[in-house]
Amino acid sequence: MKTITHIKLATAREERLQQIDTLFPDAAGPDLGAEWQGGRAAALALLAAADAQAYARTRNHLSGAVTHLSPYIRHGCLSLQEVISDILTRFGAASAKLVSELAYHAYFRQVWHRYGEAILHEMEVPKVPLGQRPLPAYVTQGITGLVCMDEVVRDLVRDGYVHNHARMWFAAYLVHWLKVDWREAADWFEALLLDGNLASNHLSWQWVASSFSHKPYFFNRESMQQFGGERYCQQCKVRCPFDADYATLEHTLFTPDAVPTPIMLEASSKASTLTAPPARRMSSAGSQAMIWVHDEILSPTHPLQTDGRPSVFVFDPQLYGHWPRKRLQFMADCLVEMPNVETWAGNTAEVFSHLGASSIVTQETPQPLLKQAVAGWPVEWQTEPALTARVLESHDLMRFSRYWKKAGPDIMQQTENG
Numbered sequence: 001m002k003t004i005t006h007i008k009l010a011t012a013r014e015e016r017l018q019q020i021d022t023l024f025p026d027a028a029g030p031d032l033g034a035e036w037q038g039g040r041a042a043a044l045a046l047l048a049a050a051d052a053q054a055y056a057r058t059r060n061h062l063s064g065a066v067t068h069l070s071p072y073i074r075h076g077c078l079s080l081q082e083v084i085s086d087i088l089t090r091f092g093a094a095s096a097k098l099v100s101e102l103a104y105h106a107y108f109r110q111v112w113h114r115y116g117e118a119i120l121h122e123m124e125v126p127k128v129p130l131g132q133r134p135l136p137a138y139v140t141q142g143i144t145g146l147v148c149m150d151e152v153v154r155d156l157v158r159d160g161y162v163h164n165h166a167r168m169w170f171a172a173y174l175v176h177w178l179k180v181d182w183r184e185a186a187d188w189f190e191a192l193l194l195d196g197n198l199a200s201n202h203l204s205w206q207w208v209a210s211s212f213s214h215k216p217y218f219f220n221r222e223s224m225q226q227f228g229g230e231r232y233c234q235q236c237k238v239r240c241p242f243d244a245d246y247a248t249l250e251h252t253l254f255t256p257d258a259v260p261t262p263i264m265l266e267a268s269s270k271a272s273t274l275t276a277p278p279a280r281r282m283s284s285a286g287s288q289a290m291i292w293v294h295d296e297i298l299s300p301t302h303p304l305q306t307d308g309r310p311s312v313f314v315f316d317p318q319l320y321g322h323w324p325r326k327r328l329q330f331m332a333d334c335l336v337e338m339p340n341v342e343t344w345a346g347n348t349a350e351v352f353s354h355l356g357a358s359s360i361v362t363q364e365t366p367q368p369l370l371k372q373a374v375a376g377w378p379v380e381w382q383t384e385p386a387l388t389a390r391v392l393e394s395h396d397l398m399r400f401s402r403y404w405k406k407a408g409p410d411i412m413q414q415t416e417n418g
C-alpha cells in the first residue's frame with residue numbers, strides 16, 4: 001500500500017471538500033459549510049469588515065461585533081502584525097480594545113514559547129479547590145438540559161466557533177460546577193475548535209480555573225442574561241445552577257475540603273522537555289533544502305513563500321488525524337490559494353525523503369507535534385515574527401496585565417514603526 005500520496009487540490013470547492021473526506025474518512029463532524037471559508041481572501045474580507053469602535057462597545061455581548069478572525073490568525077492566513085497595523089491605521093486611538101485583545105494571542109504564544117509543554121499543566125497553585133472528575137458524556141453530547149451549555153456544545157461541534165464569553169461560561173461550568181479535570185476538558189474543547197491552539201486554549205482554561213490567575217472566574221445567571229444569554233433561559237426547563245448572587249455561588253462552589261495538593265512549578269522546570277533525536281543521515285541522493293509549510297503558516301504572502309525553493313504541505317494523519325473534518329477542509333481552502341505549495345498526504349518525514357530533500361526550512365513553532373514530525377531532520381527553524389520580542393526577553397509573563405503594561409505602548413505604535 002502506498003503510504004504517501006501527492007494531491008492536486010481541486011479549485012472547485014465542493015470537490016475539494018470531498019477530497020478531504022476521501023483522505024480522512026474517519027474525520028468527525030460536519031462539513032465546513034458556507035459560513036466559514038478558509039484562506040487569506042476570506043480573512044481579508046473579515047478584516048475589512050472589522051469595526052474597532054463597535055467592537056469596544058459590544059464585544060462581550062453574544063451578538064456583539066466580534067471579528068471571527070481567530071481561525072485565520074491561528075493558521076497564519078493573516079499575521080497579527082498586519083491585522084494590528086490595519087486596525088490602528090483605520091481606527092487610531094479607538095483601536096485600543098481590539099488591539100489589546102489581539103495582543104492576548106501574542107501573549108499566550110510567548111508564554112508557550114517560554115514554558116513549552118508546561119502550559120498543559122497547572123502553571124500556579126490554584127486559588128480554589130479544583131476537581132478531577134472525568135468529562136461526562138452528557139456534556140460532550142450536549143444533553144445537560146441547560147440550554148446555555150448545550151448550545152455551546154452545538155456551536156462547537158457544528159461551527160467550530162464559540163463566542164469568547166460563552167467559552168468562559170462553559171469552562172467555568174465544567175471546572176467549578178461539575179469539578180471536571182480542566183486538562184481533559186481543555187483537550188476535548190481545543191480539538192473541536194477551528195481556531196484551536198494549545199496556548200490560547202489551555203491558558204484560558206487555567207485562567208478560569210485560577211491556576212493562571214489571581215482568582216477563579218465564575219458567573220451567574222443575571223450576568224449571562226445581561227450579555228445575551230436570556231434567549232437560552234427562556235427555553236430552559238431545568239433548575240438553574242447559576243441563579244444566585246456571587247457571594248452565595250462562591251460559598252457553594254469553593255468549599256475548602258477538597259483542595260488538591262498542587263505543585264508549584266519553578267520556571268526552569270517549566271521549560272519544554274522536548275528533545276530532538278540526533279540529526280539523521282539522509283539516505284536520499286537529494287541535496288535540496290525544502291520549505292515545510294505547516295499548519296501555522298498557511299498564507300501565500302508568508303515570507304517563506306517568496307523564497308523560491310520547493311514548498312510542501314503534508315496532510316499527515318499523525319498531526320491532523322484527530323482534527324474535525326471542517327478544520328481539515330479549512331486548511332484545504334487555505335492551500336488552494338497557495339500556488340507554490342505542493343500538497344501531499346502521509347507521513348511528513350517520508351514525504352521529504354521521497355522528494356529528496358536534504359534539509360527542511362520552516363517557521364519555528366512551540367507546537368510539540370510539529371517538532372516531532374520532523375525530528376531527526378536537519379531543520380532551519382526561522383524565527384517567528386514577534387510583536388514584542390524586544391520588550392519581553394526577560395519580562396514576567398505570568399499575567400497579561402503586566403505584559404500589556406510593558407508591551408502595549410510598543411504595539412500601539414506599530415504603524416509608526418512600520
Ligand SMILES: Cc1cc2nc3c(=O)[nH]c(=O)nc-3n(C[C@H](O)[C@H](O)[C@H](O)COP(=O)(O)OP(=O)(O)OC[C@H]3O[C@@H](n4cnc5c(N)ncnc54)[C@H](O)[C@@H]3O)c2cc1C
Nearest residue numbers: 066067068069070101102104105164167196197200201204
Ligand atoms: C476557555 C477558552 C478557550 C479558548 N480557546 C481558544 C483557542 O483555542 N484559540 C484561540 O484563538 N482563542 C481561544 N480563546 C480566546 C477567545 O475566546 C477567542 O480567540 C475568540 O473568541 C475568537 O473569536 P474572534 O476572532 O471573533 O475574537 P475577537 O473578540 O474578534 O478578537 C480578535 C482576535 O483577538 C484574539 N483574541 C481575542 N480574545 C482573546 C483571548 N481571550 N485569548 C487569546 N486571543 C484572543 C484572537 O486572535 C481573535 O481572533 C479561548 C478562550 C476561552 C475562554
